[in-house]
Structures are given as structure tokens and as C-alpha cells.
Amino acid sequence: MTPPLAVDIDGTLTDDRRRVDPRVFPVLREWDAPVVVATGKAFPYPVALCEFLGIPITVIAENGGVVAIEGDEVVFTGDPEGARAVADAYAAAGHGLGWGEPDFVNRWRETELAVSRDQPFDVLERVAEKEGLAVVDTGFAYHVKAPDVDKGQGLLAVAEALDREPSAFAAVGDSENDAAMFAVAGESYAVGNADETAKEAADTVLDERYVDGFLAATEAIRGE
Known part of the structure; x- marks a missing residue:
């Protein structure tokens, strides 16, 4: 079967x-x-x-x-508000998401945030932790998401x-x-x-x- x-x-x-x-x-x-x-x-x-x-x-x-x-x-089940807060804080730290415009990677994303792997990981992880979110590396992007x-x-x-x-x-x-x-x-x-x-x-x-x-x-x- x-x-x-x-x-x-x-x-x-x-x-x-x-x-x-x-x-x-x-x-x-x-x-x-x-x-x-x-x-x-x-x-x-x-x-x-x-x-x-x-x-x-x-x-x-x-x-x-x-x-x-x-x-x-x-x-x-994700946390779109937290993801948006991370994007704002990351931008305030001087970093973009790395996709350029238009950003088709995140345009239709509803519950998390995807950041290009050529952007600083340590800064992203730090601002994500402040929002209670986790960062996972999929090999194609850093994904900011709810830890559970x-x-x-x-x-x-x-x-x-x-x-x-x-x-x-x-x-x-x-x-x-x-x-x-x-x-x-x-x-x-x-x-x-x-x-x-x-x-x-x-x-x-x-x-x-x-x-x-x-x-x-x-x-x-x-x-x-």
C-alpha cells in the first residue's frame, strides 16, 4: 500500500x-x-x-x-505582526531584505519573513529574538517565524x-x-x-x- x-x-x-x-x-x-x-x-x-x-x-x-x-x-498559525516588526527593526539597523524591488519572495507571504542569505544573519537573529521569533536557514533564505x-x-x-x-x-x-x-x-x-x-x-x-x-x-x- x-x-x-x-x-x-x-x-x-x-x-x-x-x-x-x-x-x-x-x-x-x-x-x-x-x-x-x-x-x-x-x-x-x-x-x-x-x-x-x-x-x-x-x-x-x-x-x-x-x-x-x-x-x-x-x-x-504564524505571526505576521511579529515578522513585520522584525523587518522594520532590521531596516532601522541599516539592512534590507536583500531581494530588491519588486520583492516577489515576500509579496504574498502571510505569516513570516524571508531574508536573503547575503544579508547579516547575526543582526537578523538578534532583532528576531527581541520579537520572540526564530530564524531558520533553509539554504535558500533566512526565514523569520514563530518558534513553535x-x-x-x-x-x-x-x-x-x-x-x-x-x-x-x-x-x-x-x-x-x-x-x-x-x-x-x-x-x-x-x-x-x-x-x-x-x-x-x-x-x-x-x-x-x-x-x-x-x-x-x-x-x-x-x-x-
Whole structure:
């Protein structure tokens, strides 16, 4: 029996230039169980991916700050006011978010803040702590979020809504923000390009990198 699947986007469904590889389309579309797209990206991105794939909109976005279950229910658990306060304080300290204008990274973000990794981390962490928020490095950006919000909590919410045990899920990812999801899922796979936190948290670390790692993981999950 095919287990439900929770999968990251950047670094997992993509190549090393962050381009979604079309080889994942039939795999996700034909998966014989619920598919959860779990990402640090703003809410519209995973929704659009599900829409164009033609699969139910079941997503964990903004590192758990927004959860949607099969297009019927949307739950917000992040701290948008705190994130805005951090952005203001960071700007007052002389630093921008690093994306230029227009800022498409944060334009539709509803529960957290994403800062380019070429901006000073120590200053960001300091101002975030003053607002009671945490900073997680996804490998693509620094995400400022509520400390009790993560992909693991998002997966728990999805599992409950779908009347599944969290341990029934298989998870695939590549980054520090996937570690909490790995801890909740019954089986977890880190692709070869994953950071050390993700690798240490995963049940299986694959040799294959990026989308090749995802494809290898799905073969292992299905026992192929």
C-alpha cells in the first residue's frame, strides 16, 4: 500500500538552479495516496503547483505558518505582526531584505519573513529574538517565524484532517526546515544535496542529489 507523501520543493523537486524538473509531474500526479507539498515558500507557490499538477491542494507553506487541506480548509498559525516588526527593526539597523524591488519572495507571504542569505544573519537573529521569533536557514533564505511553527506541526495538522496517523507518511526533503517534518513522518529521506541537519534527522540519506534524489526516494517508498 502506497503511503501518503510529504515533499519539499526547492532542492527536492528542483535541480540545482531551482527549476522544477518535469520528471516529478507524473510521479506526483499518479501517487496513489495523498500528496502534501511542504515548503518554506509563500502560500501561493505550492497552491499553484498543486493546481497545475491537477492534484488536491494539500500544502504546508511558509514553514508551517499556513496549512491547506484538500482545498477545503486553510489554517494560519504564524505571526505576521511579529515578522513585520522584525523587518522594520532590521531596516532601522541599516539592512534590507536583500531581494530588491519588486520583492516577489515576500509579496504574498502571510505569516513570516524571508531574508536573503547575503544579508547579516547575526543582526537578523538578534532583532528576531527581541520579537520572540526564530530564524531558520533553509539554504535558500533566512526565514523569520514563530518558534513553535514548523513543517512538523503542519504535517500533524494535515494528518489529523485527513484522519491518518502522522507515522503513515513518508517525507522527502533537503533542508534544516525539513527536519521537524522528518521527526513526525514514519519514514524520511534526505536527498544527496541536503544540509547536515536534514541528513542527521532523516532515516535514509540518498546518494542522488536534487530531483534525482526525490525520484530515488519515491522508488524506495514504493518498494521498486
